Amino acid sequence: MGAQCDTLSAYRRGSEVFEGICLGRFKRIIAYVADITDQVVDFYDALFLRVFFDPFIGRITDRRRRDAVRSQVLEASGAASQSLERFLVGQRHTAAQVECLLSNLASVGDGLSLEQVSSPYVAPERLVEDLLGGPNAAGALQAVQSAGQETVFRVGLYSVVQALMQIGPVMAEWQSIGFPSTFELTRRVVARLNEISAQLEELGKSGSEAADERFELLYRDYLSQRFYRVEAGTVRMTTNVSVDLRELFVMPNV
Numbered sequence: 001m002g003a004q005c006d007t008l009s010a011y012r013r014g015s016e017v018f019e020g021i022c023l024g025r026f027k028r029i030i031a032y033v034a035d036i037t038d039q040v041v042d043f044y045d046a047l048f049l050r051v052f053f054d055p056f057i058g059r060i061t062d063r064r065r066r067d068a069v070r071s072q073v074l075e076a077s078g079a080a081s082q083s084l085e086r087f088l089v090g091q092r093h094t095a096a097q098v099e100c101l102l103s104n105l106a107s108v109g110d111g112l113s114l115e116q117v118s119s120p121y122v123a124p125e126r127l128v129e130d131l132l133g134g135p136n137a138a139g140a141l142q143a144v145q146s147a148g149q150e151t152v153f154r155v156g157l158y159s160v161v162q163a164l165m166q167i168g169p170v171m172a173e174w175q176s177i178g179f180p181s182t183f184e185l186t187r188r189v190v191a192r193l194n195e196i197s198a199q200l201e202e203l204g205k206s207g208s209e210a211a212d213e214r215f216e217l218l219y220r221d222y223l224s225q226r227f228y229r230v231e232a233g234t235v236r237m238t239t240n241v242s243v244d245l246r247e248l249f250v251m252p253n254v
Contacts, residue, residue: 001230006066015054015188018117019093029222035095035096035098036085036088036089036093036098037085038123039098039099039102040081040084040085040088040098040102041077041078041081041085041196043081043102043105043106044078044081044084044163045074045077046116047077047106047109047112047160048073048074048076048077048080049070049073049074049077049110049165051117051168052076052114052163052168052171053069053070053073053075053116055113055114056069056179059152059175059178059179060179063150065179067124068181069179072186073171074188075186075187075190076167076171076186076189076190076193078190079190079193079194079197080164080166080167080193081160081163082161082193082194082197083163083197084160084163085161085164086197087150087155087156087202088101088156091152093152094229097147099117100143100144100147101128101144101152101153102158103138104144104153105148105153105157105160106138106145106158107139107140108131108132108134108136108137108140108157109131109157110136111134111136112131112164114168114171114175116168117161117164117165117167118165118168118169118171118172119166120169122165124158124161124162124165125158125165126155127158127161127165128158131157131161132154132157140153141153143253149247166189166193167186167189170185170186171186173185174186181229
């Protein structure tokens with residue numbers, strides 16, 4: 001009887017140790033992902049406000065309307081940031097590596113304007129190459145090469161440019177008509193980006209850690225977001241499905 005009790009006690013102690021190890025690892029993973037999320041969201045918020053909001057502050061005289069526009073820009077930023085966050089989490093980078101990468105991405109994208117990211121005649125690949133050949137790229141490329149991050153940097157830059165060019169045409173349309181509160185296309189694009197993200201999260205829950213499956217998830221992300229780009233001036237999805245202009249506006253309650 002005593003031997004059985006000793007065995008049971010040892011089993012319980014072993015279970016407690018195992019649970020403690022698993023719980024500690026789980027907490028570290030949650031903290032790691034949350035830290036990357038904060039960094040990526042802060043990066044996108046600053047970028048989106050600079051490109052899509054700051055140049056037009058003077059045109060929106062009403063404070064509440066200005067705050068509402070800023071809120072929608074940040075909502076778009078949050079939806080667009082998910083692609084880069086997924087990529088960086090999949091790369092297993094440390095917080096310091098992510099910080100280095102984002103600071104160099106910010107440096108390269110410092111000169112981006114609404115005109116550049118809303119043009120229907122420029123592909124994301126072309127804009128990426130223009131940025132890499134620009135005056136701000138040399139120092140950033142040298143830094144990421146020294147850190148062994150050049151490939152990740154280039155993929156990350158493409159992800160950022162693609163996100164900007166998804167939102168850019170819509171923001172340009174909204175800005176051109178004076179930021180009316182009844183304009184709904186921004187919310188529809190944000191909803192679509194969130195839907196794509198949710199679908200990709202489900203695909204990523206298979207539990208496999210194989211590099212080829214992480215690559216497949218990233219490639220699915222790329223295809224999904226490219227497929228649903230909105231081109232400037234056409235108010236038409238690249239799927240060739242026309243959008244009824246009446247669906248872009250909500251009748252105000254009077």
